[in-house]
Amino acid sequence: MLPPLMDINSILIIGGGLSGFTVAQNLRTRGYDGTLGIVDPDGIPYDRPPLSKAYLLGQKDAGGIALAPESWYTQHDVEIITGTARELLLAESKGPDAQGIGVRLTDDRELYADRIVLALGGQARTLPIEGGDLDSVLVLRDRADADKLRSKLHPGTHLAIIGAGLIGAEVASAALKLGATVSLIDPIDPPLIPAVGQELARKLHDMHTPAGITTVQGTPARISCAQGMHTVELVDGTLITAHEVLVGIGMVPNTSMAQVAGLETDHGIIVDEHQRTSDSHIYAVGDASRTRTTTGELLRRAEHWEYAMNTGATAAASLSNQELPQHGASWFWSDRHGVHVEGVGEMNAQGTTILRFIDDSPVAAFRLGEHGKLVGAAAIDGGLTIRAARRIIDRGIIVDPVALADPNIPLKKLAR
Template sequence: MSLNSVTIVGGGLSGFTVAKELRARGFTGTLTIIDPAGVPYDRPPLSKDYLLGHRTAEEIQLSVAQWFHDQQIQIVTGTAAALRPDDAAVVLNDGTEIVSDKVVLATGGTARRLPIPGGDLESILELRTREDADRLREVLRPGARLAIVGAGLIGAEVASSALPFGTEVVLIDPVDPPLVPAVGHELARRLHDMHPERGIRLVTGVPLSITADGAGHNLVMDSGETISADAILVGIGIVPQTALAEAADLDADNGVLVDEGQRTSHPNVYAVGDSARIRLADGTLLRRAEHWEHAMNTGATAAAALLGHELPRHGAGWFWSDRHGVHLEGVGSMTGEGTTIVREKDGQPSVVFRLDPDGYLAGCAAVDGGLTVRAARRIIDRRILVDPEQLADPGIDLKKLAR
């Protein structure tokens, strides 16, 4: 059966990439993107440039509205309420039905709530959408007290972005330091210590309850301390949006289950991005990923699979983050058995490498070391055996080891 039409549910990076890649690969059929926000926009700036007011809503769009018109991609502003896989039909909440040959689910995730008394208060902030960022910006003002629960990438970025507003920030996490699985202990320690150096108070512990009154919020910690704040932001990860898929009897387990071509358990439906989780042919479930590049990669893979093209090969997983004027990048895996090698600069860890038990590079993370991380990615992807002493030597350009 020839492919004449595709409907994409979700206008985040993964859904946008499906549409962009289909056109780039020569697909001339009908393309529709359904999303409540309309024209797709990029989400990483929400905790940085957009929150700070350095970029406008239009400037964070993944492409200008004219591009979608030129590419003949229809944007439907609405919410998908039901999916009929046998008919490849999507039903919107206003009753409109959109029928196509294939459907791609790019439904993303919703912010995870604190499972404690008061954790569902409407006044508690999250950061998943442009509207969330607008709401957060309204509380960032001189002398305002902001408590951030979760000191991972998003929490750290918002803490950093809040400082120029004159906001007093308390950053809460049960782990000290956080991000060890992503960047290794040495770099995680350096990154976390940047917060108090700039006036952010760190609290290690677990919230037990939250109450709110006219004076603000009170967050009771497991230590017995009560933290008072004008606003609370919770950034503890996401819950994949699988309700649409599960109601349509698609296989799901902490994500919509897909094969390596992003195909779900129904031949008419594909899934990409944060809400998709790969199930290998032997039944093994891979860990669901939530990074920007993963969203883009899964979108590209789905486009190739839809057209019957050879699936693209992607390198080791990569991520980035920004805080307090420094740029963090990581690639591969910093967990698992093996050894850690640290490069220092000015007496501080600047690059951390993780070697597997056989001596091959498994992961790398760096502060202001993008070129090093890119070279590390080549080493990982090409399975180049490197000398640990050379990895540790800051005087050796890693690009030479990647050749």
């Protein structure tokens, strides 16, 4: 049993992305008035989704993507500690002279607290091929990556993007707007079937060519760079020459610090439904965390914005010894070529798909699982549909498949 909130006098959050920021924000709204700090090399927390959208396009600046203005941290007595943690200090928590648990930063500063929250996010996944580790090969995970990418995108730049999933497609769309020429390479055609289902994945991928992007199906075997030009060689021998190469093939959660400290990890820092790690003084949230349920089931790790926020809110509630918030089915969005994509639940669960068409083109897909229950949905420019689908999933409402397919029936009617 955790001590009540009044017995926790200091909380240190390592990582100031959305999940870490949400922990701090929720702790304060829940009444925690002890010492609170966020450690991050980037200082003031900022939001990542705009990095492949409005920020990349120059429509928002660094201030525009901050999760809160600098004054918020002063007003709420949250210390921003600019630095990088390199080691968890657990031994100090034991014995009569215990200082609490702590972290050692790369500059050797040591910081201690009653509770630590790991909100470490992850690293852009790199390609394990020759040239995949070239300094000039771009990735997109943080603001510095976005600044670097932006500085390379001019009218006439040829950008080859490896990975046509969510971020790859968003960057392709933004790069095009900035006047670049884009080749989008992916071994799978169409990508994103697990996220949005076959039909919407097809439709989304097919938007690239008319927009002016060259799509290439193939597996990269080698990347080289000579005289300012990169060449991506595919396994079938095809050569794609471009000024710049961006690899957008997902992320790898930052687990090594937790692992070295002996916390349980498995493609994520393992947490319970309170977001507590295998050391109950240490919590983990967001992209870096992975939940094992009370029944022992290890859930798939989510890497979405709302999940980061939800897990942050859960950790704050648990640290405050308050009832845990209930969260609905997982939700994400993405934007490309002027369309807005949303998905909720599990589109790749066992079952059948029901499609909704407008003008012979699929606009929404619904996945029905066991006993005809809705388990997942995805839509293009259908935010209200997805909101209603989420209600149907969360409440376990059984809906008529014929009505699901009928574009004249607003889904909200079926969610009652």
